[in-house]
Amino acid sequence: MLDHTEMLDTVAVYALGALPRADAAAVAAHLKTCPECREEYRLLAPAADSLALSAEAKPSDLLKVRIMKAVRQRDLPVTRAGRPFVWPVYLVAAACFALALVSTIGNISLRDQLQLSRAQVAVLTTHTNSAEHSLAEQKLMLADVMSSSARRYPVADGQVIKSGDRLYIAVHDLPAPPKGHVYQAWTHEPGSKAMTPSITFAPDRDGLAVVSVPQHGSVDAVAISVEPDGGSKAPTTKPTFIAKIG
């Protein structure tokens, strides 16, 4: 049993961060009940923390370049699990597309702009798994996915995006479905007891998929599941995700 002077000495070691973990936990508990020791900690902890300043040293300039590059590559919100994820390819592509449009809109004719848009969209189709969409549909989809006013519903590795009356599923890192299978989207209408089958799709080889989900009325949930080629009338596997949307 420590006398109190010895306890105060131990608090100092705790403030320095030089106690074994078990002892540190005991001191932390003691601080909650002992005003004298707590006051000692309040006095000494800033002095201990200040020791870090004495070590200041300059790293190489290249370190900043490395870190800022990594930061800009991660420049997206944190996922549910607190894990940062890389800026999805579809958003990068959409951003490039949007920037290209913005930067050129002031000095090229509408015809030139349309040609540029077509060129950009041609590139994007390699990333968006919807090569059969018309140019107008592509542009609308990209505008919706990028829209700041769109409502976004996070799902595992992606989002369900609602822009006006249009719905999209944008996911990355989606595993390829088993051979002979595809992913199928499902929608749910308020009051309905069943999911309504929707579009089938497969991610590209990078696990990326951006699909427009047709809807024929009010929808309060969107899901995807793995289904046999051609799709199913009702889900036959556990959904990869179900997103409730408002």
Next chain:
Amino acid sequence: MERVRARDASAFETLYDAYNRLVYGVALRMLGDAAAAEDVTQAVFMKLWSSPAAFLDGNFAAWIARVARNRSLDALRTRAVHSQVELPESMPIEEKIEDVAFAHLNADKVRSALLRLPNEQREPIELGFFNGITHEEIARRTGIPLGTVKTRIRAGLRRLRSELDGLVAV
């Protein structure tokens, strides 16, 4: 920090410019290896960027220095250097510790204050802070009784606190 939480890369860059010397310095002093210290520095700042909510409140410099110290301790552990210590990155008591003085300090002031400590106090303090070892290991390495080590650490921190208070007009 609010702007960093809002994913503002330029605000993050400003934070990096302000604190990279502190983070890198702690890591370099603890690891004695510039490349390893840069790896720790990168890990600390990337943690800040990916989990800005990890910083709750209080003095940011003190917090990020603790994170740097803990990451350096991790690196020491992977080198099989035995270390059982770890600093709490969130303050372990409910009240915020007084941190006004810390916010006004700089490296030169702390170094000069440290140099004014008697060697018998400075040595165990620096061993405990930068070497990631427990007070028991300090006693073993220096051949000083454990109780004396603890007493000297407390006396040294009190004196350091007094020296720092004298340096900062707050």
